[in-house]
Amino acid sequence: MRHHRLSLCGEHLLPWVRAQVARAIRKYRMFGPDERVLVAVSGGKDSLTLWDILLDLGYQADGLYINLGIDGYSDASQAKAEAFAVGKPGARLRVVDVRGEYGASIPELARAHRGRKTCSLCGLVKRHIMNQAACEGGYAAIATGHNLDDEVAVLMQNTLRWSVGYLRRQAPVLPPEPGLARKVKPLCRVRERESAAFALVRGIDYIYDECPHAAGATTLFYKDILNQLENRSRGTKEMFYLNFLQAREQYDLFRAEREQVALHPCAHCGQPTTTPGLCAFCRLWVPPEQADDLASACGQADEDDE
């Protein structure tokens, strides 16, 4: 733990990381001991580490794996998630195959929607499926494996752009709204390096390879810059993130932005959407000529609303 000027061996690393997660769950009131949690599992180090810790802490944590149909990646990562679930007592995994369920993989969807970024489409699809699974399954929260480095990189990106709307929503907990499950990030105080070390020491077999679409991702660029800052000044990442959270609470930074946006149920799936008619997810699966008709019939704006 270089930022804490500690040097923990494997034996002491595990309880230290578990304690960090347990503390974050309590501090940010993510969920209670009797509530059921749905863990979004990708087969990578962070989500499998998170699932492992939640189960060992005694939470009722089920896994959700979404197969995106990305050649050479999705099947391999699904195999990692399934192997973990088989070997971990109490782990129950649900798999949703995007192509099987909706008729097209993420790459196929991206080809059908030229001009839309693959990662943006993928995020929209995953958010929709996670929310649907959490609401239908009666889970108190969706837990994702975002670690401290992920959060700091996004914070830096949003701060440089002054993306106030995104900054307002960046928090360890996004509270539930009608039709929208609570979202929590129990690894938000755990560094990426610690999460990977935890997985290695625990013998968790995770997928090392990146999603092929992540190559050149801006997140990697910001993480590199932040690591350079961290090497110059130990603790920079924690300070940036934690002081942001504290300042937001203390000075009520986004008060003006907090006005509620009216949500309507999607005409097809019923999930909340900001515009009448179909939600952004359901519009993805409608042929373009029909989408235009539907949009004009519903007076819909052509923008993402999820």
Add this chain to the structure above:
Amino acid sequence: MARLIYRDKSWELPGGMTIRDAIRKVGLDLEAVLPVRDGVLINEETILGDHDVIKLVAVVSGG
């Protein structure tokens, strides 16, 4: 000579320095890798042995 392996790259270095110094010497970021020897995570302060083979596991993901 010890060997450091990172993805498809490898370097040969003399033993006697710390793993931390070895990682720096090959130009990698300490925050971005974890040193593993014989499948076991090792401390950065460990002294590199002359016949060690150290795998550096990348920890940064872009998702």
